Amino acid sequence: MSEMRTPLSRVHGLGSAKSGSGHFIAQRMTALALVPLAIFLLASLVAVTGADWQTAHDYVANPLSAILLLLFIGVGIVHMRLGMQVVIEDYVHGHGLKILALVANSFFAVLVGLTCIYAVLKIGFGS
Template identity: 55%
Template structure:
């Protein structure tokens, strides 16, 4: 048996997830988005290569193609979730003081959402006719 210093039952401890506050959600989401990034990044590189040196109308035509636009939106979503989780680990590894750490983790979330929102807005604007 584990220590009996707590009044909580083992089931209650599992449900409450203890002091960690969360389970394997962070790890698992990092892996799921890693898999989707693998596919979407290859597509993204392909789109960028297809756009190299193209004049504006051709670039807009490609980016506003529904299939390309949907894949770009998925790429942005997947990449932003993945990079937010990854940077959070880096911050937690190197920023030890509680205050700066909380602020940095929060700023990290704001950064990921801002970059994602700007990119999604741009793709949607192109798709719906500039």
């Protein structure tokens, strides 16, 4: 097969990083898991609408809802990080800025993910 890459891209060392399929599969697998988990989140939000702190706390502290919430957060964070990575790669063209945005994306995902997980665990294990 003839060379498909331009000489410029060859010099830059750009092109396939050999990880595109893994990205695609991870995006779709997390998406699949998120369908029922998102429906659970919506049902949960309806269930605690107008509820006082104790009722909402009891709802989240219930092991079943805590585990499903943790799954939504964990899987959702991975899915959104992959999605934002594609958005950044599509629209941010400056090399330095792109790297910065990709790093910020990962940091944001871990920060929000850990914050949510810590809160759910505290509610679940707390008195």
